[in-house]
Amino acid sequence: MTTTHETHQPEPTEIDSVVIRFCGDSGDGMQLAGGQFAATSAILGNDIATFPDFPAEIRAPRGTTFGVSGFQLQFSSTDINTPGDMVNALIAMNPAGLKVNIDDVVAGGIVIANADEFTEVNLRKCGYPEGYNPLEDAKLASQYQIVGVPMSRLTREALEGADMTVKEIDRCRNMFALGIAYWLFDRDLGPTIDHINEYYGRIKNRPEVAEANVKALKAGYYFGENAELFPARYHVSPAKLEPGVYRQISGNQAVVKALATVANKSGVNLLYASYPITPASDILHDLSGLKHLGVRTFQAEDEIAAICAAVGASFAGQIGVTGTSGPGLALKTEALGMAIIYELPLIVIDVQRAGPSTGMPTKTEQADLFQALWGRPGESPCLVLAARSPADCFDTTLEAARLSIKHMCPAVVLSDGYIANGAEPWKIPDLSEIEPIEVSFAKPGDNGEVFMGYKRDPETLARPWALPGTPGLEHRIGSLEKQDLTGNVSYDPMNHEKMVKIRAEKVQRAAADIGPTPIRGSESGETLLLGWGSTYGAIATATDRLRGMGKDVSSAHIRHIAPLPPDLGDILARFDRVIIPEINMGQLLTLIRARYLVDAKGINHIRGRAFKVDDLVRSVLDIIESKE
C-alpha cells in the first residue's frame, strides 16, 4: 500500500518462513482474519499451509478456554507441507486465547494481545489465579516479546461516529488485529480491502460495515507503523512454485471442484445426496450452488437416506455421490454393501474426525480406515482411496470417480478434518489436459433376448450399466445374492463363492491403473516411512529433516489402499525397516503387516490433530536409535 505518513519504519528483515496464529473467542472473527492473512500471503506468492482449529460449539460462552477458536498459518518462501509446529507470532484477542496457545509459541516469539480484554473478570473466567495477569508476568516477558495493545479502545476511537452499534463496532477488532499483523509482516492491504468491499459492500449490502472494517484494518496497520512497539518487521519473499495460475484451496473445496469436473468430464449429471455433518457439510453447501454445472444436490432426512438416494440415482443413470464423516459412514454401512452387490458406481466421501462415537467432531483423525475397508457385513470389498493434502483432494476424488465408473464398483474417498478445512496453494489444472471419463450405458436390447445384467467386461470385470427407460433391458437388481451372468436371485453354494471372488477380484483389477509409487529420498536403504492420507505433509517434512541430519530415511505415501499399489511389496522389501506413522492406533500398520509379512513399526498419535514434525522426527529417531 502507499502511505503518506512520514514515520520511522524499520526495514523489514528477510526470513524464510513464519508461523502465525490468530486466536480468540469463537465469535471474534479469527477464522476470517486468519483466512484473509492466508489469502493475502498466497497472492503475494508465498507457499502457505493453514490450520483452522475451532470448537464444536458455535458460540461457546465468551472468554472460556474451551470456546477458543484459532487459525494457524505458515507462509514461506520455500516449499512447505505443514502449517508448522511452533508459532512465531501469536495474536490473542482475549486471555483465554493466550492461555490456551502461549505454550506453542517459540522462545522469543511475538505475542500481541488485546490488552482491553485482560480485565480482572476475564482473567478469572479462563482460570488465571487471583491477581495474576500474564501481560504483567516478568517471566513470560523474558520468554516472549509480549505486546499488549488496547485494541478494543483503539477500534472504537477509529470508528467514532460510524453509524453502527457498539457491538458492531467491536466486531471490527479482528480487522484492527489483522492490520497490525499486516504491518508486522509487510503484507499488502489491497486483497483484504477488496474482499471486505465485495462481501459486506456488495453481497451483504452493508456499505457502512464495509467502510468500518476497512477503517479498522488501516487503523491497525498505522498503529503498527506509528506505535514503535515492535523492534522489527519481517518480510517473507515469494516461494519458487511451479509456474502457472494458482489459487488457495481447502480439501472440502477441492472435493467440490473435483465432483463438478467429474460431471463435466463424464457428460453425466451427478447427484450429491448428503446429511449435514461436521466436517463434511461444506461440500454440500458448495455443491448446492453448482446446478448449472450438471451437479444436483439433495439434503436427505438422514445418512442412510442420503446414500440410498445416491444409489438410486446411480441406478437411474446419474453419478451417485454421498459425503459424510465417520459416524455417518457407520450409518451408511448397509447401503454401501447394497451398492457393492448392485455393482453400481458410487462415490462416498468420508471426511474423518476424531472418534469413537461423536468423539471430537471438529478435530482430526485417521481412524476410519478399517471402517472403509471392512466395516460391512459379509465379504464386501470396495475401492478405498485417501487424499494426502487439501489440493490432493481434487486428484483423489477425480481418480475415485474414474475407477468407480470404470469398474462399476463403489469407491470411498478418505479425507479428514485437517485437510478438509486446511488450505494450500493449488495450481489450477488445465481442463483440456484432464482425460474424459468414459461412460457407456448399455444399448437397447433385441426383442425377446433376455438381458444379462451381470455379464462382465473381461478386462475390468465391470457389469453393464443399464438404465431404466431403455427398452429391452428391463431387469431387477437386488440385495440378495446374484446368479452369475443373469443377476437372478441365487442360493447356489458354488455360485456364491464365485460371486464373492469376482467382487474381490474386480477391486484388485483397478490396480492396473495405479502408477509407480514415488519415493522421497532413496529407492532403497535403511528406513522407509510409509504413510497414507493427511500425514503426508508431516512425513515429507520429517523425511527431509532426517535426511538433512544424515539419516538414511526415505518415505512413500500411498493414495490407493484398496487395491494397494502393485509395486508396494517390492518397495517395502528394499528397506531394512518400515515405519508407519498414523493418526490412529495402527490401522495401515495392521494391513501392511498382514499383507506383506513385514515387521513394520507404528508411530501413533491420537490427539485430534496432525503430527507435529518435531514429534515425528523424535519418534523416528527413537526407533532408529533403539535398533542401532
Add this chain to the structure above:
Amino acid sequence: MTATQTNDVPLPTYKPKDFASDQEVRWCPGCGDYAVLKGVQKAAAKLGRRKEDFVFISGIGCAARFPYYMNTYGMHTIHGRAPAVATGVKLANPDLTVCVVSGDGDLLSIGGNHTMHAIRRNMDITILLLNNRIYGLTKGQYSPTSEPGKKTKSTPLGSLDFPINPLGLALGAGCKFIARTLDVDLKLFDEVYTRGLKFEGCAFIEVYQDCNIFNHGTYFYASQKDTKPENTVMLRHGEPMIFGKNMDKGLRRKCERIEVVELGGGVTEDELLVHDETNPLLAHMLAEMTYPEFPEPMGVIYANPDVPSYDELFAEQIDQAERINEGKTLEDLLLGEKTWRVEG
C-alpha cells in the same frame, strides 16, 4: 441428460402377462401378495406407459420380493430404505414411473422415517403398503400395525405396543393422495392403484392384506362377503357415506364428531356426510374411524392434486439456477475469485 430413450415406436398394447417376469413366484400359496401382483400387472398394462419406464422398488420382507416378479426395471433394496432409493431414482430421471411396494414392517417400522419424508416432500412416487399386520419373513413377530395384546412368538403374553395408524401417519406427514383397499377386492384395487400411479405427487395406498400363515383372518372383519358391507364404507367423491348389507346405515356429523346412524325412521340421506376427497379435515376424521366402533373407510380418502411435486420444484430450481448462472463455466469455478500467477 435423462435416461429415457426417445422412441418413435408406438406404445405397444400390453397384456398383464407382459409385465410378469420369468421368475417363479415364491410366496406361500394363498398369500394376499398374489392378488396384489395380479392387480399391479393389470393396472400397469393399461396405464399408457412403456414397460421400460416403470421402476418397482421394495425393501425387505415377503412383500419386498415384489420387483423380482415384474418384467420392468426393479430394485429389491435393504430393510426400510425403498422410499429413499426411490427418491434418488426419481431425482435422476423424473420421466420414470416409480412405485414403492413393501410391507408394514418395512415401511412403518424400520423404514418409518423414510416413508414419512418421501411423503412430506411429495415425491412423485406411488407407495403401496401391503399391510398384513405381522412380520412374515421372520416367521411371525408382531408388527407396528398389530393390534394391542397380540400374542406372537416375541410377545407370548401379548404385545404392549399401540399400533400406528398408517393413514393418519400419511396425513400427518402431509400426504396429498391417500387411499385404502383390500387384497381381495380386485376392482377397487385397480381403481385406486391406477389413480395413485397417475397422481402427480406422493400417492400412499394401504392394502389390507391377509397373511394366511402367521396372521390368517386378521381382516376377515372387513374382507368377507358378509362382514365387508357392515364394517367398511366405500367412499365416493360427492356421494353420501352409506354402508351396510342393505345400504341402510350412514355416517352423520354430530357436533365435531362422526356418528353411525340407521337410515329410515326419520333419518334421511340428506343428513349424511358427503365425501369430499379434497377436504383435509374430513380426511383426518375418516382416517381415525376404526373397527368395531366405525366402518373403516375404503377407496380414495384424500386427493389434493394442486400441490407441486418435489420433482417438479427440483426441475424448476435447476432451470432457475441455470438462468442465474448463465455463462458461468467449470473453468470459472476452478479459478474462483482470487488467483495469482507464478512466472517461470
